[in-house]
Amino acid sequence: MQIDTDQIKFKFPGLIYIPEKKRFTGYINVEGNDRYYIDLHLPEKIYHFPKVFETDERIPRKFDRHVNNDNSLCFTTQAKAQIYLKSKPPKLSSFIGEVVVPYLNHNSYYEIHKEYKEEFSHGIMGIIEGYFDILKIKDLKRITQLLIDRVNGKKLRLFYTCYCGENNFKKCNGGAHVRAYRDFRLIEKETLIFDLNNCFFPLINELKKKKTFQMDSIQ
Ligand SMILES: [Zn+2]
Numbered sequence: 001m002q003i004d005t006d007q008i009k010f011k012f013p014g015l016i017y018i019p020e021k022k023r024f025t026g027y028i029n030v031e032g033n034d035r036y037y038i039d040l041h042l043p044e045k046i047y048h049f050p051k052v053f054e055t056d057e058r059i060p061r062k063f064d065r066h067v068n069n070d071n072s073l074c075f076t077t078q079a080k081a082q083i084y085l086k087s088k089p090p091k092l093s094s095f096i097g098e099v100v101v102p103y104l105n106h107n108s109y110y111e112i113h114k115e116y117k118e119e120f121s122h123g124i125m126g127i128i129e130g131y132f133d134i135l136k137i138k139d140l141k142r143i144t145q146l147l148i149d150r151v152n153g154k155k156l157r158l159f160y161t162c163y164c165g166e167n168n169f170k171k172c173n174g175g176a177h178v179r180a181y182r183d184f185r186l187i188e189k190e191t192l193i194f195d196l197n198n199c200f201f202p203l204i205n206e207l208k209k210k211k212t213f214q215m216d217s218i219q
């Protein structure tokens with residue numbers, strides 16, 4: 001991610017860059033004449049979001065408030081972050097404007113209404129819902145199979161049946177599933193393996209125990 005310090009200074013004058021610590025610190029203004037105090041740590045790995053901490057302890061460090069275990073703010077899932085970072089590599093100033101500010105606005109909304117405007121789960125279900133959103137289907141079995149296939153290096157060809165099982169892949173949903181699959185291909189294998197092991201397989205095992213899920217077709 002390009003660190004466009006001049007743009008940041010211009011758009012978010014409350015933030016100060018501390019080069020030796022590789023972080024920005026200070027405040028950013030949000031909707032409603034309001035501001036939040038944050039620390040933003042530049043990412044160590046490519047295709048990872050910067051870690052952002054809210055330093056005023058205004059946002060409760062609670063699971064349902066999208067705060068991670070290390071107290072950094074949970075903007076989205078790792079899979080979605082990679083799609084965002086790879087589809088159009090953003091500058092840091094756009095990341096703050098497009099990701100951090102909306103998150104903080106959602107938090108302000110929560111403070112007033114005691115709920116989020118758009119509800120995304122946090123944790124395992126949040127990660128799985130993220131894939132529903134990326135792939136535009138809500139079929140746990142098919143999505144699990146698709147992740148396994150990607151990990152094994154199997155590619156879906158345009159003349160195959162779509163991953164949703166409905167149509168010819170190329171024409172499915174007016175091309176929407178081809179586009180969704182293109183995004184899906186941007187997710188790193190490492191992340192797919194992590195999500196399979198930590199989210200999909202545990203959830204499937206849970207559902208199997210409750211006998212609400214048939215696993216037979218997953219290989
Ligand atoms: Zn979250």
Ligand SMILES: [Zn+2]
Binds near residue numbers: 164167
């Ligand atoms: Zn389809």
